[in-house]
Amino acid sequence: MRYIILLLAIVLLVYIVRTLARSPKRSKKVAEKRRARVGSMVRCEQCGLHVPESEAVYRHGKAFCSREHADDWELEH
Ligand SMILES: [Zn+2]
Structure with missing residues (x-):
């Protein structure tokens, strides 16, 4: 046993x-x-933060980490 x-x-x-x-x-x-x-990371044109391509916001052929930064960039350029 x-x-x-x-x-x-x-x-x-x-x-x-x-x-x-x-x-x-x-x-x-x-x-x-x-x-x-x-996927690959893209750099936010406004703050330089790296975000996944799928989560990035695209405007004028540039990538942004958020809509707020896309708006900020538009105002400044
Ligand atoms: Zn940003």
Whole structure:
């Protein structure tokens, strides 16, 4: 009976170690996927802040971090 418990403990340990060893790779893949979805960064013409291309506001062929900065830039130029 004691050997069965020991065997189960070893199997469980191997399973835990495998799971732990695998998880960093998986999270790295998720991070890569996330980065790919965000895409490249563009620089706000008004404040210089870098924002994801998909979230940027475009006006006069220039990129801005927000509509407020696009408005500010329009007033100044
Ligand atoms: Zn800005």
